[in-house]
Structures are given as structure tokens and as C-alpha cells.
Amino acid sequence: xxxxxxxxxxxxxxxxxxxxxxxxxxxxxxxxxxxxxxxxxxxxxxxxxxxxxxxxxxxxxxxxxxxxxxxxxxxxxxxxxxxxxxxxxxxxxxxxxxxxxxxxxxxxxxxxxxxxxxxxxxxxxxxxxxxxxxxxxxxxxxxxxxxxxxxxxxxxxxxxxxxxxxxxxxxxxxxxxxxxxxxxxxxxxxxxxxxxxxxxxxxxxxxxxxxxxxxxxxxxxxxxxxxxxxxxxxxxxxxxxxxxxxxxxxxxxxxxxxxxxxxxxxxxxxxxxxxxxxxxxxxxxxxxxxxxxxxxxxxxxxxxxxxxxxxxxxxxxxxxxxxxxxxxxxxxxxxxxxxxxxxxxxxxxxxxxxxxxxxxxxxxxxxxxxxxxxxxxxxxxxxxxxxxxxxxxxxxxxxxxxxxxxxxxx
Amino acid sequence: xxxxxxxxxxxxxxxxxxxxxxxxxxxxxxxxxxxxxxxxxxxxxxxxxxxxxxxxxxxxxxxxxxxxxxxxxxxxxxxxxxxxxxxxxxxxxxxxxxxxxxxxxxxxxxxxxxxxxxxxxxxxxxxxxxxxxxxxxxxxxxxxxxxxxxxxxxxxxxxxxxxxxxxxxxxxxxxxxxxxxxxxxxxxxxxxxxxxxxxxxxxxxxxxxxxxxxxxxxxxxxxxxxxxxxxxxxxxxxxxxxxxxxxxxxxxxxxxxxxxxxxxxxxxxxxxxxxxxxxxxxxxxxxxxxxxxxxxxxxxxxxxxxxxxxxxxxxxxxxxxxxxxxxxxxxxxxxxxxxxxxxxxxxxxxxxxxxxxxxxxxxxxxxxxxxxxxxxxxxxxxxxxxxxxxxxxxxxxxxxxxxxxxxxxx
Numbered sequence: 001x002x003x004x005x006x007x008x009x010x011x012x013x014x015x016x017x018x019x020x021x022x023x024x025x026x027x028x029x030x031x032x033x034x035x036x037x038x039x040x041x042x043x044x045x046x047x048x049x050x051x052x053x054x055x056x057x058x059x060x061x062x063x064x065x066x067x068x069x070x071x072x073x074x075x076x077x078x079x080x081x082x083x084x085x086x087x088x089x090x091x092x093x094x095x096x097x098x099x100x101x102x103x104x105x106x107x108x109x110x111x112x113x114x115x116x117x118x119x120x121x122x123x124x125x126x127x128x129x130x131x132x133x134x135x136x137x138x139x140x141x142x143x144x145x146x147x148x149x150x151x152x153x154x155x156x157x158x159x160x161x162x163x164x165x166x167x168x169x170x171x172x173x174x175x176x177x178x179x180x181x182x183x184x185x186x187x188x189x190x191x192x193x194x195x196x197x198x199x200x201x202x203x204x205x206x207x208x209x210x211x212x213x214x215x216x217x218x219x220x221x222x223x224x225x226x227x228x229x230x231x232x233x234x235x236x237x238x239x240x241x242x243x244x245x246x247x248x249x250x251x252x253x254x255x256x257x258x259x260x261x262x263x264x265x266x267x268x269x270x271x272x273x274x275x276x277x278x279x280x281x282x283x284x285x286x287x288x289x290x291x292x293x294x295x296x297x298x299x300x301x302x303x304x305x306x307x308x309x310x311x312x313x314x315x316x317x318x319x320x321x322x323x324x325x326x327x328x329x330x331x332x333x334x335x336x337x338x339x340x341x342x343x344x345x346x347x348x349x350x351x352x353x354x355x356x357x358x359x360x361x362x363x364x365x366x367x368x369x370x371x372x373x374x375x376x377x378x379x380x381x382x383x384x385x386x387x388x389x390x391x392x393x394x395x396x397x398x399x400x401x402x403x404x405x406x407x408x409x410x
Numbered sequence: 411x412x413x414x415x416x417x418x419x420x421x422x423x424x425x426x427x428x429x430x431x432x433x434x435x436x437x438x439x440x441x442x443x444x445x446x447x448x449x450x451x452x453x454x455x456x457x458x459x460x461x462x463x464x465x466x467x468x469x470x471x472x473x474x475x476x477x478x479x480x481x482x483x484x485x486x487x488x489x490x491x492x493x494x495x496x497x498x499x500x501x502x503x504x505x506x507x508x509x510x511x512x513x514x515x516x517x518x519x520x521x522x523x524x525x526x527x528x529x530x531x532x533x534x535x536x537x538x539x540x541x542x543x544x545x546x547x548x549x550x551x552x553x554x555x556x557x558x559x560x561x562x563x564x565x566x567x568x569x570x571x572x573x574x575x576x577x578x579x580x581x582x583x584x585x586x587x588x589x590x591x592x593x594x595x596x597x598x599x600x601x602x603x604x605x606x607x608x609x610x611x612x613x614x615x616x617x618x619x620x621x622x623x624x625x626x627x628x629x630x631x632x633x634x635x636x637x638x639x640x641x642x643x644x645x646x647x648x649x650x651x652x653x654x655x656x657x658x659x660x661x662x663x664x665x666x667x668x669x670x671x672x673x674x675x676x677x678x679x680x681x682x683x684x685x686x687x688x689x690x691x692x693x694x695x696x697x698x699x700x701x702x703x704x705x706x707x708x709x710x711x712x713x714x715x716x717x718x719x720x721x722x723x724x725x726x727x728x729x730x731x732x733x734x735x736x737x738x739x740x741x742x743x744x745x746x747x748x749x750x751x752x753x754x755x756x757x758x759x760x761x762x763x764x765x766x767x768x769x770x771x772x773x774x775x776x777x778x779x780x781x782x783x784x785x786x787x788x789x790x791x792x793x794x795x796x797x798x799x800x801x802x803x804x805x806x807x808x809x810x811x812x813x814x815x816x817x818x819x820x
Contacts, residue, residue: 078519109488109538113531120530120597121523124590128519131794152579153572162563162572162584167743169562174572174581175600180534183604187530187597190585194593198737198791327608333577381608384541 003278004088006030006075006126007096008068009053011228012142012211012270016094018218018225019271020278021066028069028088029053030081030097038104038235042388044374047229047244047366048214059224075122082129085137092138092278093130097122098184102146102326103234103379105181107386112180119184120191127195138281139203140274141192143185145263145293145336147207149176150329155336158205158289178328179381189289196287203286204277208270209263209293212239213355214362216268227267229362232374239264239302239351239359241375246310246317247363248370255377256324258300259331263293263338266349276344291338294348309356313364325377413688414498416440416485416536417506418478419463421638422552422621422680426504428628428635429681430688431476438479438498439463440491440507448514448645452798454784457639457654457776458624469634485532492539495547502548502688503540507532508594512556512736513644513789515591517796522590529594530601537605548691549613550684551602553595555673555703555746557617559586560739565746568615568699588738589791599699606697613696614687618680619673619703622649623765624772626678637677639772642784649674649712649769651785656720656727657773658780665787666734668710669741673703673748676759686754701748704758719766723774735787 003020007013008029021027031053039045051059053070061067069088073080075097085093098119099105105115123141130137148155151174160173172193175186192203214229230236231244242252265273273292282288297305303319310317324330342348349355363370379386413430417423418439431437441463449455461469463480471477479498483490485507495503508529509515515525533551540547558565561584570583582603585596602613624639640646641654652662675683683702692698707715713729720727734740752758759765773780789796 109535112538113534116530116534116597116601117527120526124519124523124526128522128794151581153574153577153581160572160574160584162570164563164570167563171561171563171584172586174570174584176582177600177604180601180604183597183600186600187526187593190587190593190596191526191590194587194590199794384538384609 001278002026002089002091004028004030004084004090004093005096006093007098009033010035010096011230012267013096014056014227015216015219015267016096016271016274017068018060019216020275021060021068022064022218023275028071028084028090030071030073030075030084032072032074042232042234044232044234044371045369047231047363047369048226049369050226050228051224055224059222063221075125076118078125078129081125082133085129085133089134090137092140092281093126094140094274095123095126096142098142099181101235102179102181103377105179105184106379106381107388109384115181116184116187120187123188124191127191127201130201131195131199135199135201138278139192139201140277141188141203141205143189143205143207144182145207145209145291146182147175147177147186147189148173148336149178150332150334151176152333155291157291157337157340158207178326193287196285200285202282202284204282205287205289206273206277206292207289209265210237210239211265211267211270212237212351213267213359215358216271233377234379238299239306242303242306243359243363244370245375246306246315246360247367248372249315249317250372250375251318251320252303252306253375254299254303254319254321255326256321257330258303258321259298260328261296261298261332261334263291263296263336264351265293266351266355268349269294269346273341273346276341276346280344290340291336292341293338295350296334296336305356309353309360312357313360322376325380327381411688412436412499412501414438414440414494414500414503415506416503417508419443420445420506421640422677423506424466424637425626425629425677426506426681426684427478428470429626430685431470431478432474432628433685438481438494438500440481440483440485440494442482442484452642452644454642454644455779457641457773457779458636459779460636460638461634465634469632473631485535486528488535488539491535492543495539495543499544500547502550502691503536504550504684505533505536506552508552509591511645512589512591513787515589515594516789516791517798519794525591526594526597530597533598534601537601537611540611541605541609545609545611548688549602549611550687551598551613551615553599553615553617554592555617555619555701556592557585557587557596557599558583558746559588560742560744561586562743565701567701567747567750568617588736603697606695610695612692612694614692615697615699616683616687616702617699619675620647621675621677621680622647622761623677623769625768626681643787644789648709649716652713652716653769653773654780655785656716656725656770657777658782659725659727660782660785661728661730662713662716663785664709664713664729664731665736666731667740668713668731669708670738671706671708671742671744673701673706673746674761675703676761676765678759679704679756683751683756686751686756690754700750701746702751703748705760706744706746715766719763719770722767723770732786735790737791
């Protein structure tokens with residue numbers, strides 16, 4: 001199958017491109033290296049030493065004999081994006097090419113506006129390009145479980161049947177996103193549903209949970225193929241951050257009570273979900289929604305699991321509760337459905353001790369690259385302007401010495 | 411009260427600014443004259459000869475002794491917008507400064523992207539400016555009833571209590587907007603709810619129905635104050651267009667079956683609703699939603715009412731059904747709640763024979779300005795690219811001669 005991966009140099013995109021290539025699909029990557037640029041802007045680095053894309057692609061070709069086509073450019077540039085569709089004629093486009101960090105979108109007005117314009121315009125461009133040039137192409141778009149927020153009812157997959165005053169209808173599930181980034185994904189979802197309706201496009205909106213892990217079968221084949229492992233307060237995901245903190249004996253920093261419960265999945269399942277969506281496309285005119293995660297955990301659950309995994313290799317770490325920089329419920333009901341991908345054949349990798357051990361091993365292996373000044377949150381949701389230029393050490397000291405800071409030691 | 415009217419040179423904005431000024435409020439207008447520019451782009455003119463804003467404001471001052479402050483600039487330019495908030499210190503900002511025509515947003519990709527970026531960025535800028543400079547200021551934002559689409563259940567005012575699997579929650583009403591423009595308003599609504607939640611802002615989202623009429627007590631005082639009366643296929647609203655068609659004996663052009671049912675209101679109620687919202691502001695942190703319309707009609711209902719009003723002044727007109735350029739249900743359930751503004755004191759002007767007579771009189775009075783080539787739809791929802799540069803006469807002939815065209819004559 002001909003599959004174009006937009007954002008194929010990023011964390012999920014790279015793993016997906018290699019997996020699909022290994023499976024025998026004809027793959028192209030479209031990327032403008034914005035993700036690498038944001039690292040420079042923020043003064044952060046992935047834990048793992050990722051290679052330039054040109055090096056990665058050459059290594060992949062040498063190992064497997066498979067080539068991945070590369071188009072370098074910005075999806076918000078319609079002429080560029082359209083040229084990639086014309087040149088590659090994809091049967092499916094997997095769209096990861098968005099700014100995907102909630103804290104980045106909350107830095108200040110410019111970052112909020114950038115995130116929404118970048119994400120919304122990129123997706124609008126893609127909808128128009130598919131309609132104009134490749135109308136049977138299946139759009140597989142990465143959304144987020146964060147679109148739903150934390151309602152006090154079960155979360156369905158995209159749509160819910162509502163009975164009201166004696167009538168009923170199947171309607172889009174109400175959205176309560178928690179950052180300007182999450183809002184951009186809600187905007188995309190509405191735009192996609194409409195485009196499918198008026199133009200008969202086929203689309204799958206994957207509301208993905210929080211992804212953890214860095215190793216997939218493909219990237220393990222050579223150090224040059226290694227994937228990102230982000231642990232900083234802006235782009236890092238929570239489980240990665242806890243592992244890195246544990247590796248250097250730093251307290252695990254839980255935001256608030258830690259009762260925030262979310263859907264999580266292993267990156268090895270991300271790539272499989274994408275292939276399942278490609279192989280079993282939406283029907284023309286259909287905008288289907290899958291909740292793409294495998295297990296629910298609270299943030300405190302994860303901290304305790306990492307604490308236990310660390311102890312096994314002789315690392316004793318505390319769990320610290322620090323003031324929540326976000327505006328979110330710290331305890332809440334959460335029950336999100338996620339059966340559609342399983343029905344289509346997904347066999348989940350659950351978060352096991354052995355996976356946690358492997359994550360800890362990576363964190364320890366690269367521990368000389370860990371910058372502990374990147375752990376603590378410097379982007380506060382309640383502030384419209386977060387100055388990330390002030391010296392980090394000060395912030396860390398101030399935050400850790402606040403009275404609200406609690407400590408839990410087993 | 412100090413009230414800033416963004417988009418105060420437009421149709422609703424101008425009527426609102428004068429009404430609030432007449433009521434004794436201290437009013438400023440912020441406008442970049444984009445609406446006048448779009449007339450030039452499309453080659454259309456309002457039926458009524460509107461004067462430049464400088465002339466309008468001078469006439470108002472001479473008639474009443476009241477001044478309205480003017481800030482000329484674009485709300486997507488944050489520095490400009492912030493400077494108006496700083497200079498005027500509004501207690502309420504009424505935000506009409508958006509691209510508000512569904513067909514305009516459906517012309518092609520550039521118009522879709524422009525509409526969403528313009529509207530979303532303007533509103534984001536306003537939320538940040540209020541948060542940073544005037545956090546107690548009440549934001550009154552014009553949304554649209556079109557955000558809801560036409561669900562098969564009663565439409566509530568912004569939020570709905572959903573019972574599901576034995577639990578319940580009050581959640582945002584699901585949205586099914588029908589154009590890239592309507593989508594932009596849905597995006598705005600989500601952004602506003604979030605900003606109120608994280609920053610404690612106070613906001614009222616007015617989901618307005620289709621506005622008709624041109625005369626308010628204020629604009630009637632002098633010809634120089636006259637308001638817009640748009641009847642073209644892009645910016646014209648349906649009742650205005652029917653009146654203009656009747657005035658020159660042109661068949662009333664109903665899209666499809668004409669069973670499309672919507673909420674409508676008199677522009678004299680628009681201005682009163684805005685003042686009610688100003689005087690009874692939302693609480694800090696509250697993003698309340700009012701459905702701002704007074705009556706429901708189907709498009710065919712309106713055509714028949716105009717046909718009858720025309721007959722009274724000796725004008726016999728047919729009703730033609732032409733293919734619907736939009737993708738929408740031509741018959742559907744529709745029952746939208748609209749009691750919150752009435753509860754706060756709104757006394758509606760219902761659509762009466764006398765109002766219709768007055769609209770017909772305006773259409774007849776200015777009939778030498780009517781361009782009948784502007785009546786027929788040239789923007790098709792199903793096409794991603796509508797070339798509005800082709801000669802109009804051709805389009806008109808082709809469309810009217812299609813076999814699907816039906817005629818109803820009483």
C-alpha cells in the first residue's frame with residue numbers, strides 16, 4: 001500500500017514510517033523538521049541521540065534495502081503539500097505533522113496562536129489536497145484523548161447516542177479540551193467531519209492516549225535508527241519523565257494529587273494501530289473515530305510503578321507532589337471506551353514490569369545526557385505569559401521549596 | 411457603561427454601536443473595513459447606499475451630540491487590538507469582527523483558511539488582551555445558531571445534561587456546523603470556554619439566528635446613518651434576498667425543498683439582546699451561551715410570506731426551487747430553545763406583515779440599485795474551488811434552465 005507519513009521525523013511518525021516500511025508498504029515521509037527546531041527554541045534535547053533524518057533513512061536502506069521517499073517542507077504551504085500528493089499518489093496519508101505539546105501551546109499568546117494556526121491550516125490544506133488530487137485517499141489523522149477532557153460519564157469513541165425530551169440522535173461526543181493544543185485537535189476533528197460529509201472523503205480520527213516507550217522492533221535494529229525519548233516539561237510525556245528522574249535519583253514530580261487519569265499506550269501499539277487503520281479504511285463519506293489507547297492509569301499509579309521498578313535496580317526515589325501547573329481535575333471519574341481497534345485486530349502490549357525495566361535501562365544508559373533542570377514545570381496554565389528565558393535553576397528552587405510540596409516515601 | 415464594538419462598521423455592529431450610544435453608553439468602534447473590501451472583491455453592493463464610517467460618525471455626532479470613538483485596525487494584529495483595550499478600558503467588548511458569510515468561506519481553500527484563521531486568531535487575541543489588560547471586562551461574542559446544525563433532538567442553549575450508562579453530566583451541546591465559516595465559530599466557542607475556565611474570564615457566547623431588516627430607531631434618523639441591506643448570494647441573508655427579488659418581479663429562489671428551518675430575528679432585537687447581555691454580565695469564570703433568535707421559520711415559509719406581502723403592493727412573483735448549493739438536510743426536525751434572553755427582559759419583535767411591508771418598501775425604494783445577477787448561488791459546497799470570476803449571466807442562465815427547477819405559483 002502507498003502510505004505517506006506527514007511528520008515522519010517525529011516520535012510517533014518515525015516509528016510508524018519504519019514499521020510500515022518493514023511491513024512492505026511503500027512509504028514516504030513529509031516533514032519540515034519543526035520538531036527539531038522546537039528543541040533548539042526550548043533549549044532541550046531528547047534523552048536519546050537521534051540522528052539527522054538523512055542519516056536515519058540511509059541506515060534503514062542499508063539494513064533493509066528499502067527506501068523511504070522524503071519530501072522536505074511545511075504542510076501549511078499548500079503548493080508544497082499538494083506537490084507531495086501528486087508526486088507520491090498515496091492510498092493513505094497518516095497525519096502526525098502537528099505541534100503536539102500542550103505546555104508549548106500554553107507558553108504565551110504567540111505559541112497558542114501558532115499551535116492553532118499551524119495545526120488547523122495544515123489539516124485544512126490536507127483535506128483540500130485530498131479532495132482535489134486524490135479523493136479516494138484515506139486520511140488517518142492523529143487526534144488525542146485529551147479532546148474529551150474528563151466528563152463525569154463514560155467516554156465513547158467519537159460519537160454518542162443522546163436521548164433528550166423523548167427523541168434521540170447519534171451526535172459527536174462533547175469536547176472539553178484542556179489546552180490550546182488540545183483545542184486545535186478539536187477544531188481539526190470538526191473540520192474533518194464536515195469535509196467527509198460534503199466531499200465524501202474517508203477519514204479516521206485516532207484519539208490517541210499518552211504514548212510511552214521508545215523501542216520498536218525496527219528502531220532496535222541499529223543505533224542510527226534510535227527514536228526520540230522526550231522527558232522535558234514541555235514535550236516530555238509523564239512516564240518517560242518519571243523513568244529519567246528515577247535514573248538519576250531525582251524525586252518523581254507528580255502534578256498535584258496525581259489522580260489525573262488518562263489513557264496510555266506503548267509506542268509498539270501506536271504503529272500497529274496505524275497499520276490496522278490503513279488496511280481497513282473508512283468508507284467514503286465516513287469520519288470514524290477510534291480511541292487509541294490500551295490501558296488507563298492515574299499519574300500517581302505510574303509514579304508508584306516507576307518507584308518500584310527503580311527499586312529493583314537499586315535506585316530509591318521519592319515521589320513529590322508539586323503544585324499542578326495545569327487547570328484540571330486532580331481526582332475525577334474516567335472510563336473511556338477503546339474497543340474498536342481491538343475489534344479490528346489490535347493485540348495490546350500492556351504496561352508490564354519488563355517494559356518498565358527496559359525504559360529504566362534506557363534512562364540509565366543515557367543518564368549522562370539527562371538535564372535535571374528540564375524536569376520542573378515552567379509553563380503555568382493560569383498565566384497568559386510564561387517567560388522561559390529566566391534561569392532554570394531559580395525556578396526549580398522556588399518550586400521545590402513551596403509549602404504545598406508534599407513528599408511520599410515508601 | 412464603556413462598551414467597545416469590534417466590527418462596528420458592519421451590519422449588526424453599526425446598528426449596535428448606535429443603539430448603545432443612544433442609550434447613553436460610552437461607545438467605541440474597532441474596525442478595519444474588511445467588510446467593505448469583500449464587497450469590492452465580490453463585485454457586489456449593499457442595496458442601501460451606506461456612507462463611509464467617517465461620514466456616519468459625523469452625522470451621528472451632529473444629530474445627537476454624542477461621539478463614538480474610532481480605532482481603525484485589524485483584531486488579528488495583537489498590538490493594535492491591545493492598544494484599543496488600553497486606550498478605551500472597556501467594561502464590555504462586543505465582538506462582531508469576524509468574517510460571517512458561510513458562502514464566502516466555501517469559495518475555495520484560500521477563503522476557508524482565511525475565514526478560520528481570521529476568526530480564530532481575532533478571538534484568541536481578544537481573550538489574551540482581556541486577560542492581560544482588562545481581566546474583569548465582559549466579552550460578548552457573536553456565535554451562530556448554525557454551530558448546532560440540525561440534530562434530531564431539541565437544541566439547548568449551549569449545554570446539555572447527558573445521562574449515559576447510569577451517570578450524568580452537564581456538557582457542551584454537540585456541534586455539527588455546516589460550513590467552514592460555521593466551523594470557525596465552533597472553534598471560537600471552544601476556545602472561549604477554555605479561557606473562561608483557566609483565567610476566570612467572563613463571557614457570553616450569543617448563538618445568533620439569521621438577522622433580517624435594516625431599520626433601527628437610530629439609523630432611521632438620517633439617511634447618512636443608513637445600514638447595510640445585503641441581498642447577494644454570498645453575504646445576503648435569505649429574507650432580504652426574497653424582498654429584493656420580489657421588488658423587481660424576479661422569482662424567489664428557494665434552495666431545494668425549502669424545508670430548511672432556522673431561527674430568525676429582527677435587527678431591532680439584535681441590538682437589544684446585546685445591551686441586555688452588557689447590563690447583566692456573566693460571572694467571573696462563566697462562559698454562558700444564549701440562543702439569540704425569536705422565531706423559527708422554514709425557507710419556504712419565508713418565501714410564501716414575501717410572496718403574499720408583494721402581492722399586496724401589486725407585485726406577482728413566483729417561487730422557484732433551485733438545486734441546493736449547500737450540503738444540508740432539506741427537511742428535518744428543528745426545535746431550538748431560546749428563553750434565556752427573554753428571561754432577562756427581551757421583548758421580541760416578531761416578523762409581522764407590517765415589518766415585511768417595510769422591508770418591501772425599502773427594496774422598492776432602492777430598486778434601481780438591484781443587480782439581479784447577484785441572486786443565484788455560484789458557490790457550491792460540493793466543489794472545493796468555485797470560480798466566481800466567470801461571467802454571471804451564464805451561470806444564471808444555466809442554473810435556471812436545469813430540469814430540477816420547479817415552479818410554484820399561487
